Amino acid sequence: MSRDPRVDDYIAQAAEPLRPLLEQLRDMAHRALPEAEEAIKWSVPHFTVRGKNVAGMSAFKAHCAFGIHGDAMSRRFIRVTSEADMPLAAELMPLLREAADRILGDRFPGKALVERKPRPEIPMPTDFAAVLTATPDAQAAFEQFAPSHRRDYLEWITEAKTAATRDKRMAQAAEWIAEGKTRNWKYDKPRKSS
Incomplete structure (x- = not known):
C-alpha cells in the first residue's frame, strides 16, 4: 500500500497523544490490506480496495476512531483514547480482510454488494x-x-x-x-x- 502524503499531514495535525495511535491503526491497515490505497474522503483518511471504502480513521480532541465499512450487520467502530484501548492486530487485521472480501464480493460470491442504480435526475425547474x-x-x-x-x-x-x-x-x-x-x-x- 502506498502512503498518501495527505494522510501524513492529517496525522501530523492531530493532537500529540493521538499521533502514535493513528500511526498504529494505519500500520495495521497496511498489513491487513497490502493491495489497498490510501485516500482522503470526507476530510479523513480512508483505506480503499479497487475504489471501494474498506476502513477510515478520524482524530478528535481526546480520542481517535477507526471505522470498518461493510453492510449494516458488519460495520464496526472502534474508539481509541490510549494505548490500552488499541485493538490487537490479531483481532483487527482479520476484520479488515473480511470487510474487504465482503465489500468486493470475493469471499461471499452470492452476497456481493448490489450495484445501486443512480437516483433519477431532477429536472431543472x-x-x-x-x-x-x-x-x-x-x-x-x-x-x-x-x-x-x-x-x-x-x-x-x-x-x-x-x-x-x-x-x-x-x-x-x-x-x-x-x-x-x-x-x-x-x-x-x-x-x-x-
Missing part, C-alpha cells in the same frame, strides 16, 4: 433556470458543481411547500451558488491552506 440565467456567476458555478451538489439545491427548491418559500429558496440558492457554496456549506470543513 424553469423558474430556477431563469434565476440562474439572471445571475451569471451563479450559473457558471452551478454548472461546475458535482452532480450531488446540484441535486442538493434542486431538491431543496422543488420540495418547498409554498410559492413564497420556493422564491425565497431560489434567491438564497443563487446567492450561495454565486459565492461557490454548496447547499450544506455551513457543515463543510474549512480547507486548510498550504
